[in-house]
Amino acid sequence: MTDIHYAIAAARPGGPDVLQQTELSLPPPAAGEVQIRHRAIGVNFIDCYFRSGLYPWPDPQRLVPGAEAAGEIIAVGPGVTALREGDRVAYTLPNNAYASARNIAAAHVVILPDGLSFETAASVMLKGLTTRYLLKDSYRLQAGEQVLFHAAAGGVGLLAGQWMRVIGVEPVGTAGGPAKCDLALSNGFATMIDYREQDFLEAARALVPEGFHAVYDSVGKDTLLKSLKCLRLHGSLVNFGQSSGAVSDFRIADLAAGSFHLTRPVLFHFTSNRRWLEKASEELFGLILDGRIRVQTQTAPLTSAAQVHADLEGRKTTGSTVLIP
Numbered sequence: 410m411t412d413i414h415y416a417i418a419a420a421r422p423g424g425p426d427v428l429q430q431t432e433l434s435l436p437p438p439a440a441g442e443v444q445i446r447h448r449a450i451g452v453n454f455i456d457c458y459f460r461s462g463l464y465p466w467p468d469p470q471r472l473v474p475g476a477e478a479a480g481e482i483i484a485v486g487p488g489v490t491a492l493r494e495g496d497r498v499a500y501t502l503p504n505n506a507y508a509s510a511r512n513i514a515a516a517h518v519v520i521l522p523d524g525l526s527f528e529t530a531a532s533v534m535l536k537g538l539t540t541r542y543l544l545k546d547s548y549r550l551q552a553g554e555q556v557l558f559h560a561a562a563g564g565v566g567l568l569a570g571q572w573m574r575v576i577g578v579e580p581v582g583t584a585g586g587p588a589k590c591d592l593a594l595s596n597g598f599a600t601m602i603d604y605r606e607q608d609f610l611e612a613a614r615a616l617v618p619e620g621f622h623a624v625y626d627s628v629g630k631d632t633l634l635k636s637l638k639c640l641r642l643h644g645s646l647v648n649f650g651q652s653s654g655a656v657s658d659f660r661i662a663d664l665a666a667g668s669f670h671l672t673r674p675v676l677f678h679f680t681s682n683r684r685w686l687e688k689a690s691e692e693l694f695g696l697i698l699d700g701r702i703r704v705q706t707q708t709a710p711l712t713s714a715a716q717v718h719a720d721l722e723g724r725k726t727t728g729s730t731v732l733i734p
């Protein structure tokens with residue numbers, strides 16, 4: 410039997426208005442797959458990178474964006490033994506999540522603990538696991554280190570501020586505008602720089618003249634070269650995004666100014682390791698359930714995905730946004 414569901418899809422790359430509601434006919438799950446009825450779907454900048462065409466489409470004719478979601482299993486394909494119909498689950502994987510239901514390989518799926526809502530799970534599978542690898546794998550933060558984190562009031566930023574406090578770091582953040590700075594201060598950041606009002610390099614140097622052990626930069630084009638200048642000797646720059654556009658003017662020789670380390674990590678290279686996925690999810694869910702990380706989530710109907718993209722790209726959102734089918 411083939412069930413009828415709906416998705417939000419684009420037929421060509423472009424602005425948010427290319428996202429349109431469309432019918433989706435879903436075959437039964439194949440071997441090794443499960444079918445999930447989505448209850449909440451996270452919105453992420455990577456969805457905008459695919460929608461706009463910055464990232465190439467897996468199928469040039471059609472894109473269903475969306476890289477994290479939570480829901481319940483409604484069918485199990487042959488050979489799947491670890492998951493059952495009715496299980497509450499979540500996953501993160503690029504594309505195809507903006508849909509009322511989907512098939513997905515069971516290897517990407519984790520079971521949700523009791524007490525973790527679908528909305529919260531869909532807010533943190535991508536952003537929270539990203540935070541985990543940023544702070545513990547890409548660069549291993551130590552208690553007491555000096556850290557600068559850009560876009561501190563964003564989806565990843567608010568989780569990172571709180572997680573850095575758990576590690577024993579008192580991070581400095583940047584954000585655009587006083588309201589975002591206040592929000593970041595109540596989510597773990599010790600000091601904020603409003604980088605719309607002041608030059609963040611000048612402000613960061615005044616705060617930490619010896620330079621930072623690590624700078625986390627997801628803004629890219631507008632910030633990256635100055636971020637390098639905020640580091641102490643042997644400091645690490647973790648560039649994990651490009652919300653302001655792709656970096657084009659960086660030269661390897663720029664690292665010679667302080668024997669700096671630079672990495673450009675991608676979440677899915679961590680989550681493809683099943684053991685890492687299980688361990689990191691368990692750690693993330695534990696921190697949320699015991700109240701050490703609070704998750705700030707806005708919800709919107711799945712049918713309003715285009716408006717949510719416009720808001721995210723227009724720097725209007727804070728924290729996580731999830732779409733409800």
Ligand SMILES: NC(=O)c1ccc[n+]([C@@H]2O[C@H](COP(=O)([O-])OP(=O)(O)OC[C@H]3O[C@@H](n4cnc5c(N)ncnc54)[C@H](OP(=O)(O)O)[C@@H]3O)[C@@H](O)[C@H]2O)c1
Binds near residue numbers: 453536627631654721
């Ligand atoms: N590599 C990975 O594995 C990975 C995984 C997850 C996320 N990411 C990246 O992490 C970043 C944060 O993702 P998110 O979904 O949580 O988004 P977000 O931080 O909630 O939103 C992006 C923020 O970037 C800031 N920004 C600065 N310049 C901007 C510009 N010109 N246009 C738009 N925004 C600008 C804005 O905050 P202000 O107004 O405060 O400047 C905006 O709110 C994104 O770059 C994303 O691609 C990477």
